[in-house]
Amino acid sequence: MELNASRKQGRGRSRDRQRRNRATGDSFIQHPVQQYQLPFKPLDLVCAQTLETLHQASLKVLREHGMAFTLPQARAMLKRAGAHVVEGEPVVRFDPEMIMEKVAQAPSDFKIHGRKAEDFLTCGGPHINFSTLSSPPNATDLAGGRRPGNYQDFRNFLKLTHQINVAQVIAGYPVEPLDIAVPIRHLYTSRAILTMTEKPLRVYSHNRKRIRDVMQMVRIAHQLDDRDLIAQPRVFGSINPNSPRQYDDAMLIGIIECAKLGQPLIITPFTLAGAMAPVSLAGALTLQNAEALAGIAFAQIVRPGTPVMYGSFTSNIDMRSGAPAFGTPESAKCIIISGQLARRYNLPYRSSNANAANAPDAQAVYESQMSLWASLLSQSNFVFHGLGWLEGGLAASFEKFIIDAEMIQGLMEFIRPIDFSPAELALDAIGGVAPAGHYLGSAHTMQRYQTAFYTPFLSDWQNFEAWQQAGSLDATRRAEKIYRSLLDSYEQPVMDDAVGEELDAFVEKREAEGGSPVQ
């Protein structure tokens, strides 16, 4: 039909698009790089009074039962700040006023920058951002099946991340490269992330030396001193208390090292209802909130004004097996209510695109959709594990990475406002088409059809016969083709030779020193 022919002519106009098309066989036309914003008020699932009940219950936990801080250095800092620390005891108790005073020092939003300072994301307010997955021990794809994480898969995920615009932040290792020795793994992985992509990244809270290594590599790659780094954060720490009610040494060191350099921290209790948290969602949320508030307050004690994010990962176990479940209706409710809590504390908010499926199938999609819609409606500023997560985080799926990219773009199209100007209301066009006629060739249509609708890269809208003739590929098989095509079309972003050499020299030096073996 006519639309098709004209569409083809139209496409030639964009050089960038054309290049993309040649690389991926006309299948990967994506959203331009942009910052998304929620155009409506986030959803409230509980009333202000219930939110207050939850808040007060959490403060009571912190006052009466307290929170273990295993690191003596941290307890000393907490004591100086007015928390109730008993010599030789890990458990610290907090007065509600002190907690709230510290939490109030955290900014309501912050920016995190890519290698180019002008590429930044705002975390807070109506801004919605999506990160890649992090830390699965396995990689999987249709052709190769499931295998232990390795450096080649790690690099391949980075190639996708660099090219997919809705993969806005790198939330850690897209898969653990288990074939690289632990003491030097952070060096190789950070160099790969810093050279193969230009996006903001994460530093793991493994130990002090590794964190400092990574910070130094960021300084080199992004050509920054500490003042620049504080002014324009590039790397974030992701902190998970050892639920219930404990921050261990590694996490506390992570908070201290990131806060000192003004790098943002995402504080996310792993409060799995029925396992590490009460089986009741009200109880799990109470515990989550107590743990989050304690960690956020501690970060402010280290350095007032440290950018922090309120994180929620509360989900439930499978009652039949005790296995963790994700993308459940219960987790979606907790995502929404946790967003309400974050807004109550005037803090940016993190959720996750989680699922527990063993394959990139219908279950993976409906569980992810539960997570994604809840994230959207909660105004999540940082959707962690946004792309590629499978098996409750035990596997990184190449096909799921592509499916997630499509689903995220679709959701971001959903929140794009509609133009209701007189020309778009189309009264003349409506009058110009006879009853039972059609608008296919009308001037109003011809003027707009090229940009009127979102064009997905993964959905196949051919009729059944054409789809069958093209091989009856389901969406997961088509995702496979797209990810392979993107691997082929990858081009490493340009980095100044001298910078690359400095980075190499640092890695070589630290490797020669044995890396950072302490865990």
Added chain:
Amino acid sequence: MELNASRKQGRGRSRDRQRRNRATGDSFIQHPVQQYQLPFKPLDLVCAQTLETLHQASLKVLREHGMAFTLPQARAMLKRAGAHVVEGEPVVRFDPEMIMEKVAQAPSDFKIHGRKAEDFLTCGGPHINFSTLSSPPNATDLAGGRRPGNYQDFRNFLKLTHQINVAQVIAGYPVEPLDIAVPIRHLYTSRAILTMTEKPLRVYSHNRKRIRDVMQMVRIAHQLDDRDLIAQPRVFGSINPNSPRQYDDAMLIGIIECAKLGQPLIITPFTLAGAMAPVSLAGALTLQNAEALAGIAFAQIVRPGTPVMYGSFTSNIDMRSGAPAFGTPESAKCIIISGQLARRYNLPYRSSNANAANAPDAQAVYESQMSLWASLLSQSNFVFHGLGWLEGGLAASFEKFIIDAEMIQGLMEFIRPIDFSPAELALDAIGGVAPAGHYLGSAHTMQRYQTAFYTPFLSDWQNFEAWQQAGSLDATRRAEKIYRSLLDSYEQPVMDDAVGEELDAFVEKREAEGGSPVQ
């Protein structure tokens, strides 16, 4: 683990559940029959002023351009009611005041009953209901592939419908039984629906005789006279204007026949942006609204107080091929805004669970999720095509029917409020578990774990190794097992012998008369 053992003991208590389990191999424990309600305010995507702009634009279309009513009887009725009818011209024009006066006569909600009068659904307000799919010309399943619709597949879908509680209303033929001759098809299908299930059903607006046949069969099967039928509607008509701007004879007869007997009408323009409607969403919504208002007003002219529902099916075409697309971000926006329009007119609202995928795959799921979440957030009182729809309505999928049931249950769990009573806040339980401990065996957990969380019937939460050992079945394959098991466990609901014989006698008599061949 302990939880598992106790869970099994607990299950034995419910006889009904036990029976279910025997039939389906422990896989199909579902929600009890219930009426769902949205516990929060529906989402507004446009402000009151924009809604008013849209409303006024639609009234302008009706006043200036009008709407064709092809049936002379309908034009005569419209003329008597004050519409502007020109002798011999199909197009009728409407004063805004007249339209709004008629629309205001429609009730804000209504009930539709099953064969047992006490089984009813409320359509309107916060109530959310889901119907089966309707009218695909093909049936498909993994084992048998895609084939022309036939009576056996038709009956098999009814067997699923009867057993799946979230399949609350029968929205028409789950698949067209093309192997039954057209003049008698309505007789065979209606008898099957009325005897194999007890749920509310739809009457097609094919022609006057067939509608009257079906109404008579409903009277027989449900043992009602016309007064009962008006007091407790059992069957609804689904009206699609021949967009743009035309109601044809069949649809007008459908409105007249249903309205006379007080049976509800769902008025749903098929305003596909770029084809039967302007390519701009604002224009498509303007046209949809004008068409819906005209049809709703006409139903009130036939019989004031006729229960009607405002239907939206606005979606967009694929810009590359001109093919209709469903479950798109654009359609989701239109679902939400149409919900706002319905509420503005104080009318119950219908949306759809639509998708355009050629297989029950990831695309089918993410497109359906777009439709389902938009339906939920718009407070859709009637989610048409709720279960089984595939290929933009060209195929009925057995596996998708099961996947949809699971997705609907999950969404309905999402809207189930959380208990925030003191016992659920679990402060004592939180104090009773040491830092870094766990809640698996705690008294608080043991008292609640059996009912704490929703247990999906389709999701597989085993770990990867166990899943692999069990055959690596993806969710669609598992859906196949479930639907086959449900076909095996189907038992026809009891109907009084005399009623069944009366129904048979009616079908035989009408068949002997040649059925209703016109159209």
